Amino acid sequence: MALLEVNDLKTYFRTDDGIVKAVDGVSFQVEKGQTLGIVGESGCGKSVTCLTIMGLNAKRNTITSGNALFRGEDLLTMNSRRLREIRGDDVAMIFQDPMTSLNPVHTIGRQLTEAVLLHRDVTKSQARARAVELLKAVGIPRADRRIDDYPHQFSGGMRQRVMIAMALVNDPDLLIADEPTTALDVTTQAQILELMNRLQREFGSAIIIITHDLGVVAETADDVVVMYAARIAEQGTVDEIFKRPHHPYTWGLLGSLPRLDTDTERLVQIPGQPPSLLNPPRGCRFHPRCPYVMNVCKQEEPELKQVTGDHDHLQRCWLDEQTKDREAAKLLHASMAEATS
Amino acid sequence: MFRYLIRRVLWAVVLFVAVTIVSFVIFFIVPVEPARLIAGPQAPPDAVERAKKAYHLDEPVWQQYGRFMKTMIVDGSLGKSLATRQKVNDVVKRAAPVTISLVIGGAILWMLVAVPIGILSALRPRSLLDRAAMVFVLVGISAHPVWIGLILSYFVGYKLNLTPLGGYCDLINPSTDCGGPIDWFHSMILPWVTFMLLFAALYVRMIRANVLETMNEDYVRTARAKGAPESQVMRSHVLRNALLPVVTMLGMDIGLALGGAIFTESVFGLPGLGKVAVEALNGFDLPIVMGITVFATLAIIIFNLAVDLLYAVIDPRIRLS
Numbered sequence: 001m002a003l004l005e006v007n008d009l010k011t012y013f014r015t016d017d018g019i020v021k022a023v024d025g026v027s028f029q030v031e032k033g034q035t036l037g038i039v040g041e042s043g044c045g046k047s048v049t050c051l052t053i054m055g056l057n058a059k060r061n062t063i064t065s066g067n068a069l070f071r072g073e074d075l076l077t078m079n080s081r082r083l084r085e086i087r088g089d090d091v092a093m094i095f096q097d098p099m100t101s102l103n104p105v106h107t108i109g110r111q112l113t114e115a116v117l118l119h120r121d122v123t124k125s126q127a128r129a130r131a132v133e134l135l136k137a138v139g140i141p142r143a144d145r146r147i148d149d150y151p152h153q154f155s156g157g158m159r160q161r162v163m164i165a166m167a168l169v170n171d172p173d174l175l176i177a178d179e180p181t182t183a184l185d186v187t188t189q190a191q192i193l194e195l196m197n198r199l200q201r202e203f204g205s206a207i208i209i210i211t212h213d214l215g216v217v218a219e220t221a222d223d224v225v226v227m228y229a230a231r232i233a234e235q236g237t238v239d240e241i242f243k244r245p246h247h248p249y250t251w252g253l254l255g256s257l258p259r260l261d262t263d264t265e266r267l268v269q270i271p272g273q274p275p276s277l278l279n280p281p282r283g284c285r286f287h288p289r290c291p292y293v294m295n296v297c298k299q300e301e302p303e304l305k306q307v308t309g310d311h312d313h314l315q316r317c318w319l320d321e322q323t324k325d326r327e328a329a330k331l332l333h334a335s336m337a338e339a340t341s
Numbered sequence: 342m343f344r345y346l347i348r349r350v351l352w353a354v355v356l357f358v359a360v361t362i363v364s365f366v367i368f369f370i371v372p373v374e375p376a377r378l379i380a381g382p383q384a385p386p387d388a389v390e391r392a393k394k395a396y397h398l399d400e401p402v403w404q405q406y407g408r409f410m411k412t413m414i415v416d417g418s419l420g421k422s423l424a425t426r427q428k429v430n431d432v433v434k435r436a437a438p439v440t441i442s443l444v445i446g447g448a449i450l451w452m453l454v455a456v457p458i459g460i461l462s463a464l465r466p467r468s469l470l471d472r473a474a475m476v477f478v479l480v481g482i483s484a485h486p487v488w489i490g491l492i493l494s495y496f497v498g499y500k501l502n503l504t505p506l507g508g509y510c511d512l513i514n515p516s517t518d519c520g521g522p523i524d525w526f527h528s529m530i531l532p533w534v535t536f537m538l539l540f541a542a543l544y545v546r547m548i549r550a551n552v553l554e555t556m557n558e559d560y561v562r563t564a565r566a567k568g569a570p571e572s573q574v575m576r577s578h579v580l581r582n583a584l585l586p587v588v589t590m591l592g593m594d595i596g597l598a599l600g601g602a603i604f605t606e607s608v609f610g611l612p613g614l615g616k617v618a619v620e621a622l623n624g625f626d627l628p629i630v631m632g633i634t635v636f637a638t639l640a641i642i643i644f645n646l647a648v649d650l651l652y653a654v655i656d657p658r659i660r661l662s
Contacts, residue, residue: 111563
């Protein structure tokens with residue numbers, strides 16, 4: 001049994017303009033100790049997917065269906081008491097913006113020990129000792145003294161370390177990281193990713209990392225889900241997705257990845273805007289922006305189908321496999337050629 | 342912290358001087374001869390001249406202001422009333438407890454009402470309670486204190502006979518036949534409720550907005566993600582942050598109201614600073630007006646300072662900067 005199994009997850013928001021289908025039938029699995037990367041543009045539903053799993057969407061105006069089985073228990077339908085037991089203990093979350101994710105009026109020590117005391121039957125001083133231990137593990141210098149500081153006394157990178165410490169303080173089996181490096185500068189990003197990789201080895205947690213950056217996925221993930229307009233466009237292992245991408249949207253994402261090892265003048269960008277989720281396009285949702293668009297794409301939405309020869313590789317595109325393999329090879333070849341030239 | 346305090350106190354002194362100068366100058370712009378009022382309407386011109394001399398009203402404004410500041414700082418005296426010859430210090434000392442009773446009691450009552458209603462409305466937006474609270478807010482903000490006071494006095498005091506119609510009873514050392522804590526409390530109920538209706542409306546709206554806004558903060562989501570139960574999320578993460586601005590507003594409002602709650606005091610015949618000020622203004626009694634101005638300015642300055650210091654205690658971000 002997978003650690004987390006999400007089946008046909010749908011999250012709809014009722015708004016004044018109509019129903020926004022923010023997540024529309026998403027399924028994936030996360031195995032113990034593995035890392036899953038969820039990739040896509042802003043507004044494709046990747047954050048909402050994870051907030052739904054955590055039960056953190058506002059209850060009002062939200063319609064959820066499908067299930068999210070954590071060790072066989074459905075997180076979406078369990079009572080709030082059981083969900084609170086799991087949240088912060090078995091499943092923890094790191095958010096995008098470390099500047100606003102910590103409470104400004106409490107010391108970080110108080111916020112860390114709060115997480116411990118909510119789930120462990122320990123004394124305050126034991127909780128504090130655990131908090132110091134974690135702050136040391138995430139590389140906060142002089143942790144035993146800085147624990148009494150307030151969030152505004154830390155830099156952005158340090159605050160994200162504090163957030164990671166807070167998420168890991170109860171040794172969770174699953175860590176959900178929602179764009180953990182987006183708000184940080186590039187050198188800090190690298191440090192945080194390295195830290196997460198190291199901690200995953202030490203703590204053995206499974207990780208879901210949400211990002212719009214395929215570079216982050218390549219560095220951290222075992223499996224990848226590419227989301228487009230509330231649906232999965234393509235999913236597979238990191239090798240499958242990077243060596244044999246089979247969806248034009250993934251090609252676009254790969255083409256817009258900046259590379260230091262080539263002297264490409266301009267990054268390729270995917271033309272157009274992601275569609276409105278109030279009223280998504282008929283047929284394949286990517287067809288208005290797709291350079292390979294055919295008539296069938298405008299009429300009917302393709303199923304999520306297995307790629308021949310790849311065991312875990314699924315994609316949602318009408319193009320025939322030969323064309324897709326050819327294009328994928330071209331893309332791979334181009335980047336290889338540029339890399340070696 | 343110490344330097345901050347020094348800076349604030351120096352600012353307070355500047356503010357104090359500015360306020361008193363402005364009050365003084367305004368009084369001299371008004372085309373009335375105070376000496377005529379002292380001497381009486383039928384007094385002969387030389388009597389008016391003598392009154393002018395006696396009260397130094399023939400001196401230029403700046404000299405009079407200097408004299409006023411000097412007697413205040415050196416002798417601790419605010420002078421004597423032009424109309425009644427009473428010491429201004431005594432007049433203020435007698436009126437201030439009335440206004441303080443009104444304002445402090447009113448503030449306690451309006452916070453007791455506004456905090457729970459504001460929080461509950463924010464927790465259940467668009468619910469029946471929220472809508473009822475909004476109606477209450479609208480009425481409270483729109484209605485005039487005199488009207489509220491008269492309505493209360495008529496129905497609760499006259500028709501139902503539950504409270505006195507007006508008047509004040511001293512809390513300690515009664516000067517009239519009513520006095521002591523029970524009579525005092527009884528006589529203050531309606532003024533407090535009037536005061537409460539005015540301010541609670543504003544505070545409900547502000548608390549509701551602040552709580553709603555804070556509930557959407559990322560750190561509140563973090564607290565939920567940690568597995569904190571909703572009550573703890575509210576107590577420890579939402580309220581502490583949402584009520585910070587309320588502290589500022591409360592300090593400013595109390596300071597301001599201590600200068601005289603003119604309408605409420607007038608309706609209920611409370612001999613507080615507001616009522617005294619109105620009478621003094623009608624009689625162009627400059628020393629009394631200045632005395633009340635000094636008291637009100639000090640009250641505002643002290644309460645603002647207290648709020649700033651309190652803020653530094655409850656909001657760690659202020660401490661270092």
